[in-house]
Amino acid sequence: MSGTGSIRVEGLYKRFGDFLAVNDVTFTAEEGSITALLGPSGSGKSTVLRMIAGLEEPTAGRIFMEGAEHTYKSVQERRVGFVFQHYALFRHMTVQDNITFGLSVRKESKEFQKERLSELLELVQLGPFRDRYPDQLSGGQRQRVALARALAPRPRVLLLDEPFGALDARVRQELRRWLDELHRELGVTSLLVTHDQEEAMELANTVVVMHEGGVEQVGTPAEIYDHPSTAFVAGFVGAANVLAGHVVGGSIQFGDDRVAGAGHLEEGVAAQAFVRPHDVKLAGWEPREGSVVAVVDRVSRLGWLSQLTLRLPDGQQLLAQVPKDETEGVVEGVKVVVDLRNAKAFPAEAAARSAEAVV
């Protein structure tokens, strides 16, 4: 159950020709935890994972597993379990040959292989499929076989490269839940690369947010959600409205309105405020100090939420997500009063990188 190790990465760089794919990445994955490398495509997270596995060689930096240096060890020596996005199952071998491959390489006895095979088949619940070939399995089944294969030789560390990326939404959710349970049972230190924030938030103890090769923030899911340390994290993790303005007296001023939270920024600089849609609260019909008046452009229903598209006096748009019971009388064209809570402010140049604030 234990005997799995921590992973520490220090100052990792990777250059491909002229392109710097990984730029000074440092973080630690604690023993027995699940750490997610979260970022958009091209952020370098897969490259970091592959360097830890030994499939790529770092241009600079060091890699430690269980305290021992592994930077230049060969793939085979590292004894990591690796799960690929497209499964990479051995197509010419049956499920059971796939799973026992790592054991046969290490020349384990036939009895031991059989034992371990049964254990793993039960773990991934694929007993009746042992004699099938990969092309006879569904995507979800293949990924479970891939996991069983990776776990068979009891690796110290489990590396997963967007393991559910090739699966459709429902299978993805099922497998996500299943992986969570698996990890609770086995406790293997796991490093998960993903671009899906829901996945990262649900599964991980620690999230490393990456962007354009560098680390933006390392923290628990709650920390990066509630206290994003950079504009990118604020915009990438969770939905966010972005309001452009200037810093005036510790607030960000846009048009005639202000939103608090810019105390740490220099007076007068251009800045952006990030406000989550569910932090845009309806505050009745009477304008008040600190509130903002906006016109409702559109109302859509998303299940139990109502999504309101609001237009601010200075022309900027705001998306609010409000429980539908609170939207009495809110229709297109009316003016409403809203409070903007928990705004995170960042200087405008830094914020420019995350201009695609995802809502």
Place this chain on the structure above:
Amino acid sequence: MATAAQAIPRTKRTLTGARVATLFRRWGLRGTAAVYLVAMIAVPAIAVVSQGFGDGLTSLKSAMGTAGAWEALRLTLATSAAAAVINAIFGTLLAYILVRYRFRGRGMLSAIVDLPFAIPTLVTGVMLVALYGPASPVGRALQGAGINVVFAQLGILLALLVITLPFTVRTVQPVLLELDTAEEEAAQTLGATHWRTFRSIVFPALRPAITAGALLTFARCLGEFGSVVIISGNITGRTLTAPVFIFQLTMSFKPQEAAAVATVLFALSFVLVLVTTRLTRLPAEVSE
């Protein structure tokens, strides 16, 4: 009843110019192709088979009774098989380095591999004799060491290897290019060495292509004449191959006997060629 019969209006089929053109195009082309192939290929094939086995097995038995006949057949089969195996190994090696490695002169290497398609077989024989024959220092040195290339079976093998050099390389290369390296990476993470990975993952995927290359090589070698006739010396019972034997039978006015042996050889080759063209035209491996 009456309504059903009248339900579908019948259009009169007129013989328009367009229809004639279509008909001509379809059947005219098909007819031309058929006549061309039948006249040029089927008739000759029938000729040799009927002449060789027109009177049952008499011609064949008589041919095989000639001195050196069995040895010639055995020699051809043995050298062709050896060439197929050696070619399979080195062809795979060459394909591997051409696909997986980057090095200066890679394009040049690829071009060199294709050379045998351009060099006439006679010239291949001449080339090999020029370098390994008794008239050259290299040839003499080899002779001194006890290695006879010219007028020996080794020379035949060498000539066959040159001529079929590109075969396996070209069947294996496209398959290698298509291979997904993720499977090999997975094997490495599971502790497999380079060789184990090749053995368990890469080779099974290449097997059909390698087999096709080997079979093509074998079929091609069975009928090789131009280079062998120069380098082997055609010594009856020692370095006389089946095609040269057929040649000798033909030139000594024994066409039926020649036809009998020729048919046997050709039947074997033909089956192999058919099998391999089906093998290489098979759709790609199962995708995920």
Place this chain on the structure above:
Amino acid sequence: MSVAATDTRLGQERLHQHRRRRLLRTALLGVSLAYLAVLLLAPLAGILWVAFRHGFGDIAQTFSQPDVRHAFLLTAIIAVVTLAVTTFFGVIVAWVLARQRFRGKSLLNALVDLPLAVSPVTVGLIAVLLFGRGGWFEPWFSAQGIQVIFALPSMIMVTTFICIPFVIREVAPVLEELGTSEEDAARTLGASSIHSFRRVTLPNIRWGLFYGIALTTARAIGEIGAVLIVSGSVQGQTETATLYIFRALEERQTESAYVVALTLAAVSVVLLGTIEFFKRRSSRRDGS
């Protein structure tokens, strides 16, 4: 452990990894190169050396001989006629195989592959069986006063037989891959079949066609086995370049033999190389 010590240990580990990889690579490259050297490069060098040993003197001398000139002329004539026939009918057959569906198509397909399986001596034998004394078609031709065997017509026929598959096997797959969409578009725009073929199909298949033509030419000028049987080798009359080489070797005129041999090889290599080169250039431009 001090920082310096870990660094050197790291450095050593990394070097060790790299060195192992390098070693394997060098070994594989080395073995491949050695194989190619023994088979091709060294013999080529050998024949080049003999041919150019006395500078261009031997070459000039060889080409001044009327025998040689006539031999090349004959080779050229045979090649041209072979090309014309196999290209024209080859395109038709390729079209029929790629575009049409009908019973018996697999038979036609097999027929196309057949010449590849036949030894050239067998082809010569077949010509004797068909046109030689007592042959199937001999009476008709003698009645017309046409000399087939031991004369140009049979030499052309055997060469044509041997070259039939090349254009077809290069053009048919291209046609299949291209699909009919462009030709259909042309038809909707009013183009007749011939017109659409000339303006739409032909340009699209041109690289396959050129390559097939180059292969056919290379094969035709290099043919020895079949022409050796049917030509009768009448010096200056039915002696092709390859037959000249054969005779020159027997008569110990090695330099001339080598020069003619090299010329044949050079023509083929240049032809195929040029097509390859332009094909790559054009596909790069098309952005494929």
